Amino acid sequence: MNGSEDLIARARAGDQEAFRLVFERYSRPVLGFIYEMVSHRDLAEELTQETFVRAYHNLKQLRDDTKFSTWLFGIGRNVARESLRLRQRESLSCTQDIDSIQQEHTGTSDSPVQQLLEKEFNIAMEAALQALDEDKRVVFFLKVLQQRSYYEIAEITGFSLAKVKTELHRARLEMRRRLRLYMETK
Amino acid sequence: MKCDDCQLVIEEYFDGELNEQAALLVRRHLDGCKSCSGVLESLTTEQAVYVAGRS
Numbered sequence: 578m579n580g581s582e583d584l585i586a587r588a589r590a591g592d593q594e595a596f597r598l599v600f601e602r603y604s605r606p607v608l609g610f611i612y613e614m615v616s617h618r619d620l621a622e623e624l625t626q627e628t629f630v631r632a633y634h635n636l637k638q639l640r641d642d643t644k645f646s647t648w649l650f651g652i653g654r655n656v657a658r659e660s661l662r663l664r665q666r667e668s669l670s671c672t673q674d675i676d677s678i679q680q681e682h683t684g685t686s687d688s689p690v691q692q693l694l695e696k697e698f699n700i701a702m703e704a705a706l707q708a709l710d711e712d713k714r715v716v717f718f719l720k721v722l723q724q725r726s727y728y729e730i731a732e733i734t735g736f737s738l739a740k741v742k743t744e745l746h747r748a749r750l751e752m753r754r755r756l757r758l759y760m761e762t763k
Numbered sequence: 764m765k766c767d768d769c770q771l772v773i774e775e776y777f778d779g780e781l782n783e784q785a786a787l788l789v790r791r792h793l794d795g796c797k798s799c800s801g802v803l804e805s806l807t808t809e810q811a812v813y814v815a816g817r818s
């Protein structure tokens with residue numbers, strides 16, 4: 578049986594294979610989440626690794642296996658925030674690697690023109706996401722792209738439920754405004 | 764329920780965050796209101812577009 582709770586319980590008991598499976602199951606959403614915060618693919622991958630290393634070492638502190646995902650995202654958020662603080666201190670600038678985004682988002686439509694439009698939209702959406710401030714971006718990502726509940730988002734981010742709702746509403750408005758032209762053609 | 768009240772909670776309704784009683788009030792309003800139904804439709808379309816844009 579490889580349900581998440583079973584895997585996490587086994588991982589907590591020291592089963593490394595179970596933890597590997599946990600990593601396989603959660604690494605992609607965690608990577609996406611961290612990427613939303615740091616806006617840099619390589620750094621996000623590095624921080625995702627760090628998140629799982631910390632999770633592995635602290636698994637015994639997890640009190641409720643059903644809240645593993647929330648707990649893990651919370652670690653990811655802390656790891657990303659630490660990195661952002663460090664980068665601010667070092668005054669490093671981080672630029673978006675448009676080429677890698679273009680490579681990642683391959684169109685699935687049937688005509689080259691349609692594929693080009695899809696690619697252009699994907700780049701515009703990425704830019705719109707990056708233009709949101711961090712709080713809005715994280716809430717938008719967790720709700721719209723990961724379908725987390727408001728409660729889970731509040732747990733992961735440490736925001737109040739009221740703040741989750743407000744940030745989500747404002748993020749949707751901003752995204753809609755920035756992508757209006759594209760939305761009208763969809 | 765009036766449109767103003769519906770607009771206040773329509774995102775929560777769309778996100779599945781309202782309790783059954785509140786959701787029922789919104790559903791009843793949406794059945795007879797083109798304007799609010801349009802808002803819900805926009806939220807649905809946007810959600811699909813965003814998810815497709817990241818897949």
